[in-house]
Amino acid sequence: MFVTCLADLMRPQVAFAAVALLERAGCRIRVPREQSCCGQPALNSGDRASTINIAKGVIRAFSSDDYVVVPSGSCADTLINKYPELFRHDVKWAGRAQNLADKTFELTTFLVEQLGVELEQVSYPGVCAYHDSCSGLRELAIHQQPRALLQQVEGLSLRELEDGSACCGFGGLFSVKYPDLSGRIVSDKCGQIAQTEADTVLGGDLGCLLNIAGRLRREGSDLKVFHVAEVLAGMTDGPAIGEAESEDTA
Amino acid sequence: MSVSTASRRVEFQDRAKLALEDASLQRALAKARGGFVDHRQEAIDGLPEFDAIRDAARDIKNHVLANLDGYLELYEQQVIENGGQVHWARDTEEACQIIAGICKEAQAKTVTKGKSMVSEEMHLNPALEAAGMTVVETDLGEYIVQLAGETPSHIIAPAVHKTREQITDLFHEHHSPLGYTDRVTQREALVNEARSVLRERFVTADVGITGANFLVAETGANVIVTNEGNGDLTSCLPRVHIVTAGIEKIVPSLDDLAVLLRVLARSATGQEFSAYTSLYSGPRRPGDMEGPEAYHVVLLDNGRSRLLGGQYQAMLRCIRCGACLNHCPVYGSIGGHAYGWVYSGPMGSVLTPLLNGFDQSLDLPNACTLNGRCKEVCPVRIPLSDLLLKHRVEQHERRLSSGLGRLLLGTWAWLACRPRLYQGVMALPLRVMHMFGGRRGGLTWLPGASGWTGSRDFPAPARRSFMRQWQSRKVRS
Ligand code: SF4
Numbered sequence: 001m002f003v004t005c006l007a008d009l010m011r012p013q014v015a016f017a018a019v020a021l022l023e024r025a026g027c028r029i030r031v032p033r034e035q036s037c038c039g040q041p042a043l044n045s046g047d048r049a050s051t052i053n054i055a056k057g058v059i060r061a062f063s064s065d066d067y068v069v070v071p072s073g074s075c076a077d078t079l080i081n082k083y084p085e086l087f088r089h090d091v092k093w094a095g096r097a098q099n100l101a102d103k104t105f106e107l108t109t110f111l112v113e114q115l116g117v118e119l120e121q122v123s124y125p126g127v128c129a130y131h132d133s134c135s136g137l138r139e140l141a142i143h144q145q146p147r148a149l150l151q152q153v154e155g156l157s158l159r160e161l162e163d164g165s166a167c168c169g170f171g172g173l174f175s176v177k178y179p180d181l182s183g184r185i186v187s188d189k190c191g192q193i194a195q196t197e198a199d200t201v202l203g204g205d206l207g208c209l210l211n212i213a214g215r216l217r218r219e220g221s222d223l224k225v226f227h228v229a230e231v232l233a234g235m236t237d238g239p240a241i242g243e244a245e246s247e248d249t250a
Numbered sequence: 251m252s253v254s255t256a257s258r259r260v261e262f263q264d265r266a267k268l269a270l271e272d273a274s275l276q277r278a279l280a281k282a283r284g285g286f287v288d289h290r291q292e293a294i295d296g297l298p299e300f301d302a303i304r305d306a307a308r309d310i311k312n313h314v315l316a317n318l319d320g321y322l323e324l325y326e327q328q329v330i331e332n333g334g335q336v337h338w339a340r341d342t343e344e345a346c347q348i349i350a351g352i353c354k355e356a357q358a359k360t361v362t363k364g365k366s367m368v369s370e371e372m373h374l375n376p377a378l379e380a381a382g383m384t385v386v387e388t389d390l391g392e393y394i395v396q397l398a399g400e401t402p403s404h405i406i407a408p409a410v411h412k413t414r415e416q417i418t419d420l421f422h423e424h425h426s427p428l429g430y431t432d433r434v435t436q437r438e439a440l441v442n443e444a445r446s447v448l449r450e451r452f453v454t455a456d457v458g459i460t461g462a463n464f465l466v467a468e469t470g471a472n473v474i475v476t477n478e479g480n481g482d483l484t485s486c487l488p489r490v491h492i493v494t495a496g497i498e499k500i501v502p503s504l505d506d507l508a509v510l511l512r513v514l515a516r517s518a519t520g521q522e523f524s525a526y527t528s529l530y531s532g533p534r535r536p537g538d539m540e541g542p543e544a545y546h547v548v549l550l551d552n553g554r555s556r557l558l559g560g561q562y563q564a565m566l567r568c569i570r571c572g573a574c575l576n577h578c579p580v581y582g583s584i585g586g587h588a589y590g591w592v593y594s595g596p597m598g599s600v601l602t603p604l605l606n607g608f609d610q611s612l613d614l615p616n617a618c619t620l621n622g623r624c625k626e627v628c629p630v631r632i633p634l635s636d637l638l639l640k641h642r643v644e645q646h647e648r649r650l651s652s653g654l655g656r657l658l659l660g661t662w663a664w665l666a667c668r669p670r671l672y673q674g675v676m677a678l679p680l681r682v683m684h685m686f687g688g689r690r691g692g693l694t695w696l697p698g699a700s701g702w703t704g705s706r707d708f709p710a711p712a713r714r715s716f717m718r719q720w721q722s723r724k725v726r727s
Binding site: 039 | 263266267270284287579580583584616617618619620621622623625626639641642643644645646647651655656659660662663664665666667669670672673676680688689690691692694699701702704705706707708709710711712714715716717719720721
């Protein structure tokens with residue numbers, strides 16, 4: 001499994017949830033230590049040389065695995081679409097990059113399309129709004145997969161956002177370089193979330209979820225934010241993303 | 251370099267900040283946004299083969315760009331055959347000179363103009379005014395912008411940044427001296443008042459200048475698409491008609507034109523067809539009831555031919571429909587003026603640095619979340635976000651980006667290539683941030699990202715990274 005740097009540092013539970021889902025479906029999981037980040041911050045800053053170095057490390061780290069599963073649409077997109085493009089003119093690496101791309105899947109896509117998973121008894125009593133993250137939606141056509149899985153969760157009902165395919169304003173380093181713009185876009189997004197009257201926001205990309213959760217917290221909202229994997233794996237007892245720790249979990 | 255780079259950065263950011271704080275701008279933008287998006291979606295839902303037509307539209311433009319010289323020559327021949335003249339302008343200055351020259355020769359006092367972004371690119375109005383002419387914009391949006399002494403903020407809806415109250419005030423101020431002393435506030439009444447003021451101008455104008463949505467090589471026609479019919483009055487009534495267009499506006503044939511028209515209005519306003527689609531192919535012929543005595547076409551290069559054959563050539567496919575602006579979250583937040591030049595939104599962020607250099611536009615390719623919606627809606631499938639990323643690569647390679655940013659990024663990337671070291675180094679900041687933010691669930695202030703925490707919390711990270719926890723889990727089992 002490719003953990004992604006945000007799950008690794010910010011929300012390990014997302015990666016544990018992904019592991020649990022895959023193990024329950026009968027997969028054997030290997031988490032190579034030689035991984036950190038897919039390189040998006042460098043890629044999106046126009047630093048091709050650094051991205052290439054990072055990408056080579058990722059390609060090497062997973063060369064012996066049958067599948068690479070990623071609990072993020074945007075990082076999966078990097079491995080699947082951006083790496084082959086980076087190495088297009090490199091005879092030595094083009095094949096290896098394509099090889100990695102061919103066996104890499106975003107988590108919900110893998111569960112639905114490769115494994116046809118039927119979830120074990122899991123429930124989440126809540127009204128959930130689903131945020132489709134941009135790269136996953138547009139580059140990997142991730143839309144129906146998480147919804148199909150969430151339908152199997154007992155007690156959960158889904159609400160659609162009015163302009164669901166609009167960006168949340170995260171954009172990685174964009175949110176740090178242009179915080180005012182990013183702040184405006186995410187507050188629009190939170191307005192649309194509020195309109196759905198959901199009590200929980202779900203999504204498949206931690207970057208967007210951290211952004212949305214951060215804004216909701218600042219607005220004083222008590223909406224819960226979870227990664228879709230956490231709900232599917234039944235790991236929603238602890239604090240949601242951006243939520244204060246209760247005494248006993250700290 | 252870095253000093254001037256920094257000061258330029260501030261310019262865009264300052265304009266963006268002002269825009270975010272401008273309450274009436276924000277009201278106007280919020281009102282426009284949903285409308286454009288919904289209308290386009292409805293129009294496309296009604297045309298199942300839309301994607302196939304988009305492919306065809308892209309292919310036509312690609313074919314033209316691959317054979318541009320030939321088609322431009324053919325077009326020129328046809329125009330001459332029809333009795334018109336074609337003028338070639340290398341840059342905007344030359345274009346202004348040519349147009350001012352034609353106007354002077356016609357002894358023009360009043361010039362009416364249809365909507366033309368390329369004339370905005372040339373800064374044509376000030377040039378003609380300096381030559382002693384009165385210039386009147388006849389597109390309602392352009393007219394409003396002209397009265398306000400501003401520039402268009404959207405390529406198809408020039409006054410989209412104005413609220414109705416602001417337009418009411420403007421009209422009242424400028425039309426009262428002409429005898430329209432009632433203060434009209436309703437949409438229709440405003441339109442009617444502008445119509446009747448403009449009617450007078452149409453009849454008295456000596457020269458009419460229009461843009462062109464397309465130029466048809468096989469017939470020599472220029473095509474304009476409007477919803478107000480002002481373009482037709484500008485083209486037909488004055489003695490002299492001047493068409494201004496970029497050299498990339500060529501389509502080979504009328505059949506090709508039909509394909510592009512099918513995607514243009516749907517993408518722009520969500521209409522199946524605009525109210526007026528008119529083809530003009532030259533001056534009045536003996537026996538014609540109407541039409542200008544002289545017909546000129548001024549074709550502007552201004553850096554476009556430089557893009558042929560290069561990695562940005564796809565940008566020349568643009569048909570200026572505005573869909574990418576309407577679907578851009580950044581444009582939707584700040585409007586067009588913050589971008590600093592005539593072209594805004596995603597197409598502007600790609601095009602401005604290409605035509606003007608990075609000098610005034612270092613920020614543009616970076617002020618984008620790369621969400622890709624622009625690329626998804628573009629009727630000629632220009633990969634806008636990919637082109638923005640190419641700009642970033644170029645900026646990085648030419649060392650135009652901020653030194654500190656490069657240092658931080660470089661250090662991080664160096665670490666990221668050494669995962670074991672990375673995992674060790676990250677442990678400390680993680681603990682610290684967790685310590686400060688764990689209780690609340692997030693940090694309200696973060697050094698180095700105080701901008702982020704200005705408008706939202708930074709959710710607290712875990713106490714121990716996944717990789718660490720996973721290692722100990724493995725050891726335990
Ligand atoms: S880039 Fe595409 S979407 Fe944007 S204005 Fe041009 S044609 Fe329209």
